[in-house]
Amino acid sequence: MNEHDRAAPVPTTKPPAAHEDSPHESELLLPGVVTEKISPARSAAVASRVGIVLGIAITICFVTGLISHWVQHPPPWFWWPANPVWLYRLTQGAHVVSGVVAIPLLLVKLWSVFPRLFARPLIGSPLRLLERGSIAVLVGSMIFQLVTGLFNTAQNYPWEFFFTTTHYAMSYVAFGALAVHLAVKLPVVRAALARPAAGSESPPDDAGVASRRGVLVAAGAAAVVAGVAIAGQSVPLLRRVSVLAPRSGEGPQGLPVNRTAHQAGVSEEARDAEYRLEVIVGDLRRQFTRAELAALPQTEAEVPLACVEGWSVSAHWSGIRLRDLLAAVGEYRGGDVEFRSLEQSGLYNRSVLPQSHVVDSSTLVALRLNGEELDLDHGYPCRLIAPTRPGVLQTKWLSAIEVRA
Ligand SMILES: Nc1nc2c(c(=O)[nH]1)N[C@H]1C(S)=C(S)[C@@H](COP(=O)(O)O)O[C@H]1N2
Ligand SMILES: [Mo]
DSSP: OOHHHHHOOOOOSOOOOTTTTSOOGGGBSSOHHHHHTSOTTSSHHHHHHHHHHHHHHHHHHHHHHHHHHHHHSOOTTOOOOOOSTTHHHHHHHHHHHHHHHHHHHHHHHHHHHGGGGGBSSSSOSHHHHHHHHHHHHHHHHHHHHHHHHHHHHTTOOOSSSOHHHHHHHHHHHHHHHHHHHHHHHHHHHHHHHHSOTTOTTSOTTOHHHHHHHHHHHHHHHHHHHHHHHHHTTTOGGGGGGOTTOOOSSOSGGGOOOSSOHHHHTOHHHHHOTTOOEEEEETTEEEEEOHHHHHHSOOEEEEOOEEOTTSOEEOOEEEEEEHHHHHHTTSOOOSSOEEEEESOOSSTTSEEEEOHHHHSOTTOEEEEEETTEEOOGGGTTTOEEEOTTOBGGGSOOSEEEEEEOO
């Protein structure tokens, strides 16, 4: 007798019917007229399959979101490579696309399990209460994350709280609730996946079978459409079909502008003949005019600008390598470097660059963009451009660069 003979279970009940995993009338706290009309597609078969794809999308979204947060607010243990230059463009593009793809999947998933919210008993045992509670937290936090994230891609903040900290904190709630939910539902998911989505014993003309397949296909199609609609923010070929991508390649010198010189209140200072860039290395400091910066050896680099909102554009920069500029003032002995902007207020008027990026050969104090003098709105007289970093940290209209002890 081999392994298989022993393992084969003896069927004690009748073969599974097509609707076995749909909630039964008597199990629901709903009037019969309503229960009768519940589509058989609202089943564990559909919920499990959509749930798996949704779970993958959310995991990608969570991990890439953590990366983005840590790059911007690095904990002591965090290290992020400076190469390949497109790395952040990829992770942040994946973050936004996976989040947008999750929206239709979450809607289909909620639709498929909705009748079960009325399952008897409404509360029941403490364990059941826990299960229901975790679902409430899960659904609430997921909707919150996807909606706030979507608004952020449109640079629209119709709320009072500060987006990044709230979105970050809530991601742990959402992902934690997802883990609990998956653990609780694992037996149901396994059972549902063991059966074909449509149910093997069902007659071919069964309307429920057709609609289950239909719902799965529609969910997949909606997810693809949603993904394509936003991906054009980062994928040039998709730009024309990306209706959800608000900023893609438009703006002076082929790059979108998030904050203009006028909005930042730097138009005059930036063009002033008295402009100086101050570079501080330890006890040594030196001021550079724009002409002096232009007279230093210039380096070219292809480095994408990748905004946290999801849009990204590859660009050709030219300027002074940061490490060369520091060396023109004093010896760089390691440590973070702070960049300050002419901009007085505003969240992004300074940034801190870690050592891994300070010494990288494609980190520039850029003077030119795509073959032209840097546009005022892109940071004239000079700006920071470093690889694998979010746009918010690519400080424009630099006034000072300081090596922190
Ligand atoms: N001083 C300053 N620099 C800034 C910003 C800002 O508001 N002020 N915005 C940042 C953001 S959010 C992005 S995405 C990039 C966009 O650069 P661009 O406007 O040249 O495309 O600039 C960054 N640099
Ligand atoms: Mo940005």
